[in-house]
Amino acid sequence: IKSRNFDPESRTIRKHDHTDDVVMQDTVEKDVAGLAEQIIIDDERRRAQELDVFNIAPKRPNWDLKRELEKKLSKLERKTQEAIHTLIRK
Numbered sequence: 001i002k003s004r005n006f007d008p009e010s011r012t013i014r015k016h017d018h019t020d021d022v023v024m025q026d027t028v029e030k031d032v033a034g035l036a037e038q039i040i041i042d043d044e045r046r047r048a049q050e051l052d053v054f055n056i057a058p059k060r061p062n063w064d065l066k067r068e069l070e071k072k073l074s075k076l077e078r079k080t081q082e083a084i085h086t087l088i089r090k
Contacts, residue, residue, distance in 0.1 A: 007014045 005014055006012075
């Protein structure tokens with residue numbers, strides 16, 4: 001327990017010392033000093049990344065067809081490789 005206004009040893013009221021408040025205010029101000037500038041810089045960097053021309057362009061109209069065929073082609077590729085290996089063994 002911390003007694004701010006009471007001194008338990010002398011059982012009297014402590015006088016308030018203003019030097020502690022000044023040190024605490026300086027610490028908070030120092031911590032916050034570069035924060036606003038850093039936030040602005042980070043925000044500008046994110047906006048620059050979001051406005052990339054390639055991200056704005058729509059996908060090609062056949063992207064869904066390629067996605068559907070990819071499963072079938074992977075099976076076909078595996079069977080092709082197996083057939084090549086059997087031909088090489090003979």
